[in-house]
Amino acid sequence: MKARTIRRALLLSLLICGWLVTSQLPAANPKTDSTEPDYSAELPRIAPKSPEESLKSMRLKAGFHAEIVAAEPLIRSPMAMDFDEFGRAFVVELPEYNQYGSLKPHGKGAIKRLEDTDGDGRFDKATVYVDDLNYPTAVACWDGGILVGVAPDILFCKDTDGDGRADVRRTHFTGFGQDKAGEGMLNSFRWRIDNRFHIPTGLDGGEIVAAQSSEATKTKPINVRGQHLLLEPRGMTIEATSGGGQHGMSLDDWNLRGFVCGNSEPVHLLMYDGRYLARNPYLQAPAAAINIAPEGKFTKLMRLSEVEPWRVLRTRLRKAGAIPGSDEGGTASGFFTGATGITVYRGDAWPSEFRGQLFVGEVANNLVYRARLEPNGVGMTAHRADPDAEFLASTDNWFRPVQFANAPDGTLYVLDMYRELIEGAAFLAPQILKHMDASAGADKGRIFRIAPDGFQFKPASRLGDLPTVELVRLFEHPNAWHRDTASRLIYQRQDRVAVAPLRQLAATSPSPLARVMALYSLQGLSALEPSSIVTALKDPEPKVREHALRLAESFADQADVREAVLPLADDSDQRVRYQAAFTLGAFSGDEAARALGKLAARDGADSWMQLAILSSVGQRRGEFLALLLQDREIRKTPHGRAMLGAVASQIGAANVKNDFALFLRQLDMLSSDAADKSLAEELVKNLVSKQPSVRELLSGATGGKAKEIIAAMIRDARAAASDEQKSPTERATAVRTLATAN
Template identity: 55%
Template sequence: MLLFTRCFLTCVVAAYTANLFAEEDPGKTPATPDLQAELPRIAAKSPQEALTTFQLQPGFRIELVAAEPLVRDPVSISFDENGRAFVTELPRYNRYDFQGNGTVKILEDTNGDGTFDTAKVFLDDVKYPTAVFAYDGGAFVADPPLVLYCKDTDGDGRADVRQTVMTGFNLDHAGEAGLNSFRWGMDNRIHLSLSLAGGQVVSTAVENAEPVEVRGRGMVFDPRSKTFELTTGDGQHGMTLDDWGRKFVCSNSNPMQTLMYDGRYIARNPYLAPPPPAVTIAPDGKYTKLFRTSSIEPWRNVRTRLRSQGVVKGSDEGGKAGGFFTAATGITAYRGDAWPEDYRGNLLVGEVSNNLIYRATVEPNGVGVVGRRADADAEFLSSTDNWFRPVQLANAPDGSLYVLDMYRELIEGAAFIPPMILKHLDVNSGADRGRIYRIVPDHFKQPPLPKLGQATTAELVSLLESPNGWSRDTASRLIYERQDLSAKPLLRKLATESESALARAYALHSLNGLKGLTAEDVLQGLADQDPHVRIESLRLAEQFAADSPQICEALYQTTSDTDRQVRYQAAFSMGACNGPRRDAVLAALILKDGEDAWFRLAVQASLGQGAAGVAAELLRNQPFRESRHGVAFLGKLAEQVGTQNRDSDVATFLTSVQSLPAEETQLAQSLIGGLLGKANAKTKQQLTGTGNAKIAGLLEQLIQQAQKTAADEQAAPAQRSEAIRTLGLSNFADVAELFSELLQLRQPPAIQSAALETLVRFDDTTVAELILEAWPQLSPSVRARAIETLSARPAWITALFDAVDDDLVRPADVGAARIQLLKTHKNMAIRQRAEQLFAAQALGKRDDVVKAYQSALSLPGDIESGRQLFRKNCTSCHQLEKVGTALGADLKAIKDRGSAAILLNILDPNREVKPQFVGYVLITNDGRSITGLITNETANSVTLKRADGTGDTVLRVDIDELSSTGISFMPEGLEKQLNPQQMADLLAYLNAVE
């Protein structure tokens, strides 16, 4: 949910589920006792009572700094330069009937005792405020679809200035997955986490700005110009920067991930399709063992008992109602100076379902990191109070860590709780409460409150040496806000003379924010003794590279730096240079560090031009071209050269390939295949013409070998599938007969699917004829792949329509979701014929279907039968017990929803579609159509996965159109495969899997 619960459904689902129980035939509903006596409500504790419930690691204490009525439902906090706290309140969370608004308050400690004693309503007309950031006497506020800048100019505490600075952010139906976590970076930018919902976003500061799709991305925002750039992003609610700007995110079931690259570098090379940037760093991920000290809620115990008795469907949970990550939120790197030094850089994550805060130390792991449990046998902080909900954490002016406690009786969604239990609970309980704590060491003494608003420029510069991250960030922000040019000499002196590496790096970035940074400053930074400063200097050097050979030469030198992280950054930064030495230097870097896939990515990101030159350098090195990683990287460069289709690059690449010795013909063939697989028709013809006899010969040998392997029914399916894909380089007329054989009934489904996947590359009308000729022999799973292929090109769709007209293909085989797509096709003739042909099939209300299957909720189910039904009908998109494709929603915890909610999701998947499970249609420049779930999206590419587990990564330069279907990727109509008893068996299995 916003944030905080696992796969939270809306009130529509909850109300509908309740109605199902109410409308069921009483004769078919198991009798249930009155549960009121067994469901005592857990009473709220007063703020002072709550303080006694905490178990904290030795050496620390927790203090209350604000509570109701001063604050309620706090979900984000930002301190201004004078220590005032802007806090967003979200009473609408879990309250679907709520008619009011959220609030932004200013909390202030007026007597300096460390406790907030006044609260003023800064804004009370924001609907769903999810984040706030103090700036220039006011604050930026996230209120999707808007980001606002608001300010009090008359001193009454209420905002009288209200400006929309960005608009277009999505918030999905359940009010979740919204932008959050505004963080200041030393680069003088506010970093935003955009979460899952995406949106078409524009900055109002840019006249006639075109909307930018932000789905799956991150953002950096300039608060002065009010413009933004997209970068990498991920996560759900919670994002943090450590002292050196490394970014970490979290999501409900994934407590900590780090982002391995900045999408702005990837965007330099539009021919690069990178892997997802977010890497899980918790060794056990979701299943990290948690040491919960709160008791299991009575309603959970009752639900477990009713399940074991068969009164309500679901697993008895084996006593495991908690103890692992299901609601991680608010990841924060500790950056203060109040705690002991060895805590600096630790990651802390709130877990609201388990009423605790988890802590991990961060250790190097190649060019990445790993986050290891820091506290043995107990959490850093836990509470016996079930109402404790630590949704967000914050580094504070006093060097401590603040904890925002939403303080709710029920954080779980109503749809997860059977109605006979839910009627005795109150999902809104606690909406008028909320607490803010701070965690300090035992010896902590309250320091004076900050008054940086009155600080001189010289004082702000000196604060860049502070060991407290909040002080450094705030001083940096104020220097950028004020734009006082008298700071330049002070900053330059700090950059060269400070004993603090952080201060030297901050000083360079602050100089840059004042437009005072010079190439000489950067050169000094590149020679700094600290590798972190050298890394920051590399980033700053990029702006000078185009006009300064000296800067580029210095960048080239850093590729031999003794520090691996410096070399990794250098690989990205050298993309700013384009001198004659660059390709040789990048090739040398690959030879040194190329075994690491992240280094190979970084080097290719710098090759918007020059891929052929680097390939030529690397092909001269026999050990590299014989290594597995060498072959892989050369293949990537071959594809880029083919996609770019620049004559000079193609010529350079072919010259290098033709110089390979005869014993390396297989490598030469592979590289030619990679080149031609991405080249356009004109380039292919030029390369295989009479003027390129050797290249044509290599290609012919490659295709002949592929034909032989593809046809060999004794060869391993993986080898045959790879050979079939190579046949995409052929002329269709030369291989049509072979493809016909590959679709025959005797072929394994994997071979048939590989053939269908490859056929889509041929723009030939007879492809559809070949597929439809084989149709009667295709199994249901292969038919789904065949429909996907036939939908790829308009001419093939027409052939599919003819087959439906002739009763060769049934509308049920096409599928309701696909039919809906065809009815909205951009080709008018296709739309009209689809409407005529499939008039009886339509997506719509499925209440009758759901009602007809209510008997499945009371029938005894057979788990083994359900297992087999799942594997037959569901494994194309879902995985359980290591069987299937993990494409759709994670079903490991689905039993917690209750059988009625599961049944509703199965039979009516479009009732509530989460943004990550909405289908998309992508049209390529050559007219091919691809449908599926977007599983990864970067600056350069989009990856869609199909229901059969296969997928495509398409470069944005090759995309003509990308649009959401608005339809769940899970198809309607599963009831046609399952009768009520089989549905009961399937539910029994889903509820039994641990």
């Protein structure tokens, strides 16, 4: 009874306390009691323009003009496009962009097929080819249908009954990452001359698997974080390659260089194919995608549109610390913050000096940036091409150039998503976002043709109707769409009638690019012969030799191919030598090792060449180390010592006894001068730093320099570690040495 009374008293006390506390709290009335400032007066809405008005708002480089190719209501929110063999455009519609930040639903994404039925150069018919897509971001034509990137999947969709709508819809791969803002997913599917699609995976990565694999055929997932994929469409197989960038990827005519862009850096170059590095698991490599724009994220832009009020307000609030985020130097615009859709112009309608130049959409600044490329060692530098004004800039704030396409007519098409807000709503402070409609413009969208003045439009050729032999001739066509489509159709058809004309083209075409494309098509038909490779390895055009080296890797067991490959380690062209350094990893034997040594002596000072050489060391680590140590000149150079140290580290990590024994023998052959003594110490440190078992083997050596070096290292390190006269850095180094030797 007493306990019950106590509990009642306690409960009553709690209730009274709760009433007293809550009675002191203010009533929840956001209209009258909120202390948050009202920014509505600073955030006026910007009205959209009609397609024709927006066209008039553009300022282009002298000699060029824009034309409307498609606009709402025919399309909405265009995100990506590809052309089939009949010149029809398949356009990704993405009304879902920023829909999560809006109260107005706009439906799911779709792929529309656009046709120009009257041949006037403007699409006039749209058919919904595929709908009910949850955030599609990429499309590519294949085998009478389309591949669709719609994270987490890659689909194949095809119309088999002729009604214009896909009745086949298969998921082939799954596992691609997704993000709420929708700006980092897979994108920009591109056909390559080696008969595969290049699939950039954006920032979201993923663990990719075949969607329809059984337990018996299931393979290990491919992690694509920071990597791209190569998709072979006939067998529907994939493998990882080097990647990077956010949204946009383009290849040059030769497919030797891939370009991507980041949000704030307009041009990155993919420096190597990651498949080469995968051969050597002990090789540490830098990221493949490197910035090649001299000013990088500090590249100044010449914007014509008024800065949106929300950008001005956000910068002010960030600068004051009222909301999180960088104030970006206190400037609301005029720099890259929305670089996207990087594309190499590869058409034939523009003046020839524009071929091979880069175009990047800057959606936040309503403009298109142009860069010209210059060789820089084995890489490139992308310089601003327009010093006084952007190639294309608009005064229309809604102009959002998200992607580009090299068109059948030889011009460049610009996909304008046309939105009031292109910033991901997830990145806007709530006190700003609540005054905006994040998805305004989801029902709009335009595609523009950028053409030189005097351009006369001609309807696209119906390449799908051509016999295979005529497709082969198109490899000499000056327009990329013709060449790429012909390449894809030849691989698609697998028509053996193409073999003879392809061999003829590879041997005699006056176009070096056509010669290379013929070789890859022969490979795709399983008809490439070693003799064709040998001829190409001796071609006067360096880019042909570069491709021939890649193709030679499949013929590494052929003596005549080997004999033609080895001299290219001493080629006059550095890019050829760079490829040779990678390719030699496919060839075994002392001659290949000596060729790598020759490359190390000539080009080892270049860090990218050094990477390529080390990728090819593979199982011949000990032999390659011995080869380098026998060259006194290499031992003297900083790059030679760095390469020797890298190989010693690989030997330590691999922990192969034969390599270890070879290492000890070579160490004993070094001279006793100060430089060689220092080098020997460095090599031992690199070797033993990798794992305890190596240290045990080394400390168990019965004699020679290795044992002497370890004893001296320990003695000197003990002295240095306890010497108060030494600097902190020197003492820390000594402690690390002791840890290594123990």
